[in-house]
Every structure is written in structure tokens, then in C-alpha cells.
Amino acid sequence: MKPGKYFESGAWAAAMGALASGATFFSYYPIEPATDIAEEMVRYGPKNGLLVFEAEDEISALGAAIGASWAGAKAFTSTSGPGFSLMQEHVSYAAMTETPVVLINGMREGPSTGQATKAAQQDVMQTKWGGHGDYEVIVYAPYNTQEMFDLTVKAFNQAERWRVPAMVMADKMTILLMEEVVIPEKVEVVNRKRPKVPPEQFEPFKPEEDLVPPMPRFGDGYRVHVTGVTHNEKGVPVSDDPWVHHKLVKRLCDKIRKNRDKIVEYEVFGDEDPEVLIFAYGFPARSAKEAIKLARSKGMKAALFRPKTLWPFPDKELKEIATKAKKVIVVEWNYGQMLNEVLKVVPEEKVSFVYRIGEIPIPPESILEEGGVRI
Amino acid sequence: MSLEESRKKLTQMPEMSLARAEALPHSLCPGCGIGTILNTFLRAMHELEEEGKLDSSKLVVISGIGCSGRISGFVKTDSMHTTHGRPVAFATGVKLARPELNVWAFGGDADLFQIGLNHTLQAARRNIDIKVVMVNNFNIAMTGGVPTVTTPPKAITKYTPRGWFERSFNIPKLMASAGATYVARWTTAHVFQLKQTFKKMALRKGFSFLEVVSQCPVLFGRYNKFRDPWSMVDYFMKMSRVVKGPQYLEEAAIEFGKPILVGEFVETEAPEYTETIYEAEGVVRK
Numbered sequence: 072m073k074p075g076k077y078f079e080s081g082a083w084a085a086a087m088g089a090l091a092s093g094a095t096f097f098s099y100y101p102i103e104p105a106t107d108i109a110e111e112m113v114r115y116g117p118k119n120g121l122l123v124f125e126a127e128d129e130i131s132a133l134g135a136a137i138g139a140s141w142a143g144a145k146a147f148t149s150t151s152g153p154g155f156s157l158m159q160e161h162v163s164y165a166a167m168t169e170t171p172v173v174l175i176n177g178m179r180e181g182p183s184t185g186q187a188t189k190a191a192q193q194d195v196m197q198t199k200w201g202g203h204g205d206y207e208v209i210v211y212a213p214y215n216t217q218e219m220f221d222l223t224v225k226a227f228n229q230a231e232r233w234r235v236p237a238m239v240m241a242d243k244m245t246i247l248l249m250e251e252v253v254i255p256e257k258v259e260v261v262n263r264k265r266p267k268v269p270p271e272q273f274e275p276f277k278p279e280e281d282l283v284p285p286m287p288r289f290g291d292g293y294r295v296h297v298t299g300v301t302h303n304e305k306g307v308p309v310s311d312d313p314w315v316h317h318k319l320v321k322r323l324c325d326k327i328r329k330n331r332d333k334i335v336e337y338e339v340f341g342d343e344d345p346e347v348l349i350f351a352y353g354f355p356a357r358s359a360k361e362a363i364k365l366a367r368s369k370g371m372k373a374a375l376f377r378p379k380t381l382w383p384f385p386d387k388e389l390k391e392i393a394t395k396a397k398k399v400i401v402v403e404w405n406y407g408q409m410l411n412e413v414l415k416v417v418p419e420e421k422v423s424f425v426y427r428i429g430e431i432p433i434p435p436e437s438i439l440e441e442g443g444v445r446i
Numbered sequence: 447m448s449l450e451e452s453r454k455k456l457t458q459m460p461e462m463s464l465a466r467a468e469a470l471p472h473s474l475c476p477g478c479g480i481g482t483i484l485n486t487f488l489r490a491m492h493e494l495e496e497e498g499k500l501d502s503s504k505l506v507v508i509s510g511i512g513c514s515g516r517i518s519g520f521v522k523t524d525s526m527h528t529t530h531g532r533p534v535a536f537a538t539g540v541k542l543a544r545p546e547l548n549v550w551a552f553g554g555d556a557d558l559f560q561i562g563l564n565h566t567l568q569a570a571r572r573n574i575d576i577k578v579v580m581v582n583n584f585n586i587a588m589t590g591g592v593p594t595v596t597t598p599p600k601a602i603t604k605y606t607p608r609g610w611f612e613r614s615f616n617i618p619k620l621m622a623s624a625g626a627t628y629v630a631r632w633t634t635a636h637v638f639q640l641k642q643t644f645k646k647m648a649l650r651k652g653f654s655f656l657e658v659v660s661q662c663p664v665l666f667g668r669y670n671k672f673r674d675p676w677s678m679v680d681y682f683m684k685m686s687r688v689v690k691g692p693q694y695l696e697e698a699a700i701e702f703g704k705p706i707l708v709g710e711f712v713e714t715e716a717p718e719y720t721e722t723i724y725e726a727e728g729v730v731r732k
Contacts, residue, residue, distance in 0.1 A: 138539025
């Protein structure tokens with residue numbers, strides 16, 4: 072796509088972000104509201120070197136994407152709540168095998184089928200805790216069409232950089248909403264590290280200083296064994312020594328935990344020393360931003376803290392600004408998920424929670440009023 | 447012989463050039479049929495490479511979970527030990543992303559026909575060039591001998607002490623009806639046929655399926671009046687009847703005391719999925 076200004080949907084922007092990142096493989100199983108992304112990939116993918124694969128289910132969709140990644144592709148899949156649940160075993164597998172792969176989730180209302188055509192923010196904890204075992208992933212929360220492009224690019228780059236699953240947690244609104252989006256002249260693209268030594272000297276899971284091992288491609292003579300079983304640095308399964316497991320899983324987590332400062336992103340909108348701080352992410356953050364404008368127009372010192380990365384969570388940055396505030400209002404389209412992360416760094420007595428469980432608009436005035444702020 | 451000596455000996459055998467010596471000691475029980483399957487597969491691939499028909503650096507061996515799931519770990523090629531039931535899904539991604547690779551998916555009866563049945567049938571329907579090998583040992587062995595979709599009626603297992611009362615799949619017929627363009631079955635008693643079939647599958651274009659009837663002496667055989675591994679292999683040999691052609695599919699279900707039909711049931715041609723989709727979609731390869 073040519074650089075410039077467009078009036079397009081979030082699905083289109085995510086598709087353009089994927090192609091700008093150099094994606095070459097996309098797999099999916101149809102599910103609303105994520106199918107719109109598949110529609111864009113079918114339209115724009117092939118002529119830009121990307122193959123679209125409609126899998127038999129979401130388990131296969133992510134499995135195929137992981138396989139494609141090892142065969143050298145930049146691979147991704149898109150899904151929504153129920154499909155995202157089905158993918159969790161393979162998220163865990165991708166984390167264990169250090170496979171770069173991107174998932175775009177169009178969150179909808181749950182539990183179960185819920186309301187399939189309505190937006191929500193009910194999968195945000197599942198991104199981190201959905202699969203079995205300890206692992207870290209990188210998760211973005213776009214709040215407008217522009218970020219559907221920008222954060223999709225970042226998800227690809229970070230997946231490649233750290234060899235982890237990276238996720239874009241969109242929702243029905245951010246996928247379908249049409250607004251202005253700018254495709255920049257230059258897009259920064261990160262590619263995974265390749266082996267620097269010949270096959271006979273190469274140890275496939277031996278990390279470099281940044282805790283990330285270089286990744287060979289199937290078919291290039293490295294004869295690597297990829298396994299979800301605990302493995303040593305040579306890639307040989309080790310089922311009997313718990314210390315090998317301890318060391319491996321610690322590294323898989325540490326490569327993100329120790330590098331969190333390089334990954335964490337957030338926006339602060341408003342005053343640097345607010346009396347009232349609103350914490351919001353994704354689509355409801357748009358209303359929260361209006362609430363900040365409203366409060367400030369009445370002479371109040373107010374700010375919005377909006378994490379762009381849900382994981383790693385910008386906890387110390389939130390804590391710093393929240394310490395100055397008398398009141399912290401948490402806004403979510405669920406019954407309290409990221410709220411718990413806020414409560415880890417902000418004293419409970421300061422916090423009020425304004426929520427709707429699903430796609431019920433929260434007007435800016437209601438955020439302030441229900442949050443106990445009089446204007 | 448010490449472990450180091452075993453590894454060294456393995457690397458010194460030319461026909462075992464594709465065995466992964468560092469994977470020793472292996473995890474298989476004494477008398478397990480998977481050793482025979484690995485042996486014939488490794489020999490077949492070695493021979494093809496010697497004959498200049500195959501480049502083993504382009505060979506990818508993928509497997510699922512279970513005893514047969516361990517197969518990928520013993521092969522010195524790019525290899526992937528995946529999740530339970532999903533080796534074919536991963537193999538599909540590998541093949542689609544890099545069509546020049548020679549992609550194999552190994553799995554057990556439960557892996558490919560119980561938990562992972564969907565992927566196996568869908569790959570056959572698409573006629574994607576993946577070579578699928580199913581090791582049928584009549585039970586889910588790694589978890590202690592649990593019955594599965596190929597357990598013959600009335601079989602005794604630790605989990606069915608009063609006998610197994612479900613019907614079992616007729617595997618060749620199932621694969622043929624899903625559209626597989628190559629369907630064969632042999633047993634671990636047929637080592638030459640196994641090797642030849644592996645060679646044929648490696649060079650064939652399109653979805654190829656091989657069922658290998660295999661002995662599990664420890665967790666299946668001894669509960670069903672097979673006193674040792676050999677008596678089971680001997681039974682396979684005695685009961686096997688070599689056939690060729692789809693007219694035998696109807697009778698291909700395996701039951702105790704009845705003939706085990708072996709041979710090639712299906713060998714046809716159809717457009718291969720990877721090639722077709724790249725061309726039809728006009729994918730510009732980067």
C-alpha cells in the first residue's frame with residue numbers, strides 16, 4: 072500500500088500493518104468479528120507475497136502458523152474469544168519453542184458464545200494466563216484505527232525480536248470502525264536473528280546475551296529439533312532433570328521480564344500532576360480521553376493513563392503518576408480484569424471502578440460521575 | 447555397551463546416517479515396533495539420498511505426542527515434536543510456507559485418528575503433499591495402555607478388563623473416503639515393503655498415507671495372549687493377506703482372528719494443494 076492518508080477500517084489497517092511488517096503467511100478459521108481481517112488478507116495478501124490458509128479449526132490455524140514460522144515465514148492468525156480459547160495450547164507451545172508468531176484477537180462478549188457481534192474486553196487476562204505453564208507474551212491494546220496499523224507492526228517486530236507470541240487485542244469496535252489512518256513513508260521492520268555459525272557448531276537453544284537464541288529456518292541444513300518437551304541448549308528433550316526445566320522456563324520468562332523497559336509502551340494524556348487519573352485501554356479509552364478533556368475544561372487537574380502494552384504491564388510508570396493523584400478511576404468493558412493489575416500498585420482506597428460488561432457505551436460524564444468526581 | 451559407545455556405533459553405521467545419536471537412550475520399551483519403523487524409515491531416506499533422489503537437508507519430520515510422537519526426536523533432520531493430535535496441522539504450515547520441503551508427519555492411532563482425526567482427514571481432502579505415517583499399536587500406550595479408536599472389539603486392556611465394546615475404525619477405508627490419493631498398510635513384519643513404501647512416499651507428490659500395524663508387547667500384547675514381542679510379529683505375518691486396490695477397502699477393518707489386509711489400497715492422482723493454491727491465488731513468493 073502506498074504511503075498516505077486513508078479513510079479505512081481497523082481490519083484494513085491491521086492487514087496493512089501485517090503486510091508492511093513482511094508477513095508471508097496468514098491462517099484463520101472464520102469467527103466474528105475477526106473474519107474482516109481475513110477478508111482484507113484475501114484481498115491484499117497474495118499480490119504482496121502472503122499465502123492465506125483457511126484452517127479446519129483454530130487449533131490448526133495457530134499450529135500451521137507456528138509450522139510456517141519455522142519454515143521461515145512471518146506468520147500470523149486472527150481470531151475472537153472462543154477461537155482464542157482453542158488456541159491456548161499452541162500459545163503455550165509457541166512460548167516453549169520460542170516461535171515468533173502474531174495473534175490478532177477481535178474481542179467479543181463472553182463467557183461462551185455470549186454476544187458474538189458485540190465488543191468487550193474480556194480476553195485480556197486470558198492473553199497472559201490462558202495457556203498452561205509459566206511464560207511471557209507481548210500484548211498490545213489498540214484504541215483507534217491508526218493503532219491497529221502501528222501496533223500490529225510492533226507486534227510483528229517484538230515477536231521476531233524476542234521470539235515470543237505477540238498479540239494485538241482489538242475488539243469489534245476497533246476492527247470495524249472506519250476513520251483516518253496514515254500509512255507512513257517508512258516502517259521499521261525487525262527480523263529474527265539468524266545463526267552466525269555453520270550447522271556443526273550451532274546449538275539451537277543457546278541464548279545470546281539478550282537471552283534470545285538465533286533461529287534457523289527449516290530446510291537450511293541446521294537439522295534442528297523443535298520440541299515442546301523441556302530441552303537443553305542443543306534442543307535434545309530432557310524429561311528427567313527438573314533443573315533443566317527450571318533454567319529453561321526462567322529464561323523464557325526473563326527474556327521479557329528483564330527487557331520490559333524496551334517493550335513497555337503507554338500514553339499519558341493531560342496533566343503531569345493530576346488530581347484525578349483515569350486508567351483505560353482499548354476502545355473505552357476514547358471516552359476516557361473525552362472525560363479528561365471535560366474535567367480539565369472545568370479547571371480540574373486530570374490525566375489519562377493508557378497502556379498500549381497490557382503485557383508487560385507498565386506498573387512502575389502507572390505507580391509514579393498514580394501516587395500524585397487523589398483519585399484513580401479504572402474503566403473497562405468487563406467485570407474487573409486489568410483492575411487487579413492497577414490494585415497491585417495503587418492503594419485500594421484511591422481506586423474506583425467504572426465498568427460495563429460488554430458493548431454498552433460509557434459516556435465521558437458517566438465515567439466522572441460514577442468515578443465520584445463532581446464537575 | 448556404554449551410552450557413549452552406543453552413540454558412536456550408531457554414527458558409524460552408514461545406513462543410519464539420519465539417526466540422531468544424541469537422542470539416545472531412547473524412550474521405547476523392549477520389543478516395541480517403533481524401532482523397526484524408524485529403522486526402515488532411516489534406511490529408506492539414506493538410500494534415496496545415496497541414489498541422489500533426496501536431499502535430507504530438505505527433509506522435515508514432524509510428530510505428535512505419544513510413543514510414536516517421539517519419532518521426530520530420533521531423526522537427524524529438521525524436526526518438530528508438536529502437541530497431541532496436531533502434527534498434520536503443523537506440517538501443513540511448514541509445507542505451505544516452504545513448498546520445496548519434503549514433509550512427513552508421524553503419529554500414533556490416537557494422535558492421528560482420535561484427538562487429531564480432523565486434521566488427518568482435512569489434509570487428505572486437500573491432497574497437500576504431506577506424507578503421513580500412522581503407527582497402529584491398538585492402544586494409547588504412553589499413558590499406560592488405554593483403548594483407542596483402533597483397539598479391536600473385545601480386546602483386553604488395563605482400562606477395559608471386561609473387554610472393549612466400541613467399534614474400531616476401518617482406517618484405510620476412512621482415509622480413502624476422505625480423498626487420500628495414496629493409502630497403504632503394512633505391519634512391522636514387512637520390513638522390505640515398509641522401506642519400499644517409505645521410498646515411494648518420499649518421491650510421490652500429493653497426500654500419502656501409510657498405516658503400520660505394530661506390536662506393543664508391554665501394554666497391549668501381554669493382555670491379549672501374546673506372550674512376547676515375537677509372538678505378535680509372528681501373528682501379523684501369519685494373518686496378513688497382501689492385496690492391491692480399493693475393492694478390498696470394505697474388508698480392511700482389523701479384528702482378532704481375522705485376516706489383516708496389507709498392501710496398497712489406493713494410488714491415484716489429483717492436483718496437489720500447495721502447488722494449486724500458489725498458482726490459483728497468484729502468490730508472489732518473496
